[in-house]
Amino acid sequence: MELKPTYSNAWKYKGLALLNLEKNEETIKCLDEALKEEPGDAEIWIYKGRALTNIKDYYKAIACFNRAIHVGYDYATPNFNKTSIFWELKEYGEAIGCLNQIIKYEPQNGKAWYFKGITFVYMKKFQDAVDLYDEILKINPKDPEILRSKAWALQRMKKFSKAIKCIDKALDLDPKQYETYLTKGMIWSNAKDYKKALSCMNKALELEPEEPSVLEEKADVLKEMGKKNESKKFYELALKFFKQKEEEEPGYYSRNFITSCLKDLERYEEALKYVDISLEENPKDEWALTLKGNILRKLERYDTSLDFFDKVLELDPEDYESYYEKGRAFCGLKKYDEALKLFEKALKIEPEYKEALYAKGILLKKLGRIPEAEECLKKAIEINPYFEHAIKALETNEIN
Numbered sequence: 001m002e003l004k005p006t007y008s009n010a011w012k013y014k015g016l017a018l019l020n021l022e023k024n025e026e027t028i029k030c031l032d033e034a035l036k037e038e039p040g041d042a043e044i045w046i047y048k049g050r051a052l053t054n055i056k057d058y059y060k061a062i063a064c065f066n067r068a069i070h071v072g073y074d075y076a077t078p079n080f081n082k083t084s085i086f087w088e089l090k091e092y093g094e095a096i097g098c099l100n101q102i103i104k105y106e107p108q109n110g111k112a113w114y115f116k117g118i119t120f121v122y123m124k125k126f127q128d129a130v131d132l133y134d135e136i137l138k139i140n141p142k143d144p145e146i147l148r149s150k151a152w153a154l155q156r157m158k159k160f161s162k163a164i165k166c167i168d169k170a171l172d173l174d175p176k177q178y179e180t181y182l183t184k185g186m187i188w189s190n191a192k193d194y195k196k197a198l199s200c201m202n203k204a205l206e207l208e209p210e211e212p213s214v215l216e217e218k219a220d221v222l223k224e225m226g227k228k229n230e231s232k233k234f235y236e237l238a239l240k241f242f243k244q245k246e247e248e249e250p251g252y253y254s255r256n257f258i259t260s261c262l263k264d265l266e267r268y269e270e271a272l273k274y275v276d277i278s279l280e281e282n283p284k285d286e287w288a289l290t291l292k293g294n295i296l297r298k299l300e301r302y303d304t305s306l307d308f309f310d311k312v313l314e315l316d317p318e319d320y321e322s323y324y325e326k327g328r329a330f331c332g333l334k335k336y337d338e339a340l341k342l343f344e345k346a347l348k349i350e351p352e353y354k355e356a357l358y359a360k361g362i363l364l365k366k367l368g369r370i371p372e373a374e375e376c377l378k379k380a381i382e383i384n385p386y387f388e389h390a391i392k393a394l395e396t397n398e399i400n
Helices: 008-020 024-037 042-054 058-070 076-089 092-105 110-122 126-139 144-156 160-173 178-190 194-207 212-224 228-248 252-264 268-281 286-298 302-315 320-332 336-349 354-366 370-383 388-395
Strands: none
Touching: 008 024, 008 042, 024 042, 042 058, 042 076, 058 076, 076 092, 076 110, 092 110, 110 126, 110 144, 126 144, 144 160, 144 178, 160 178, 178 194, 178 212, 194 212, 212 228, 212 252, 228 252, 252 268, 252 286, 268 286, 286 302, 286 320, 302 320, 320 336, 320 354, 336 354, 354 370, 354 388, 370 388
């Protein structure tokens, strides 16, 4: 049926139907027709904002959500939509402002408080996140999701024992959530207790045998334990199920995991195809930028890799992994003095970063500074007793 421009509801609901079909450009055209007749209909502005968000026209989307508020929509829905955009843009202060506006008018809105805690974690304000979660837990001490989030913030502060106690409370309340076992396993892994981490991953897989995020984390743990063949098997499984997810619901999240698995399986050219799509969609995706830089470095395309690590550091000057990766690239270019400074910068931010300790040790060995080299390698092995390359480098002159 051909719709007449005067039928604003018809245009509106046709637009909504098209939005649900992810036909965003057509959605916007329909909603614009509806707005000619009903510029005060807040729902139309919300739908248009979501369509614009889908095509990553973020600032126009924000303008639509602001208009929805102006014409009388509730504060929560538009501001949650804006929060998601500001997360994507890494404008976390703006996200906090949106959430505070919801909380001002709806102080009992638990989702707003929860999202505010997540935003603090994104901002690396971990103590602020913990304090906020504690306030929420005073109201509802039996919320497993908040306990899990608090545990994650605590482990980011390296308060591992407190994090484990917190996650155990979540498991006592709900032992059937694979995400909680996954989080506990990741906490143990970051605490370098890989056997306990592996046990948690296995429990998570009992609940969700085909969950790719757990399969990849298990592969990472096995890799840290020096079990390369087992690790490869789980990377392959994770890759299989991530690809299935990508087919069902395309998006940068599963695509970056696919890239990560391909990288760990040393399928670098294939990995580049996926990461390039992610960066085309979002040029400021830190994870994708790091992945591409790392892959290019492994392909010995050192000069090009440096550009990507620099982009990450523009977004996050405290990203110690990028300083380490830049150091590795400079080693490849035989610029050893610059490399050494970068390894030291990475270790200043994260003193227990074993990869940087190992790389610094190897470089010092190349430079003939043997006692310093051995000290670095011993520290790396102390952090991870399974660190095969560091053990070989310390016991022999072999360098990997």
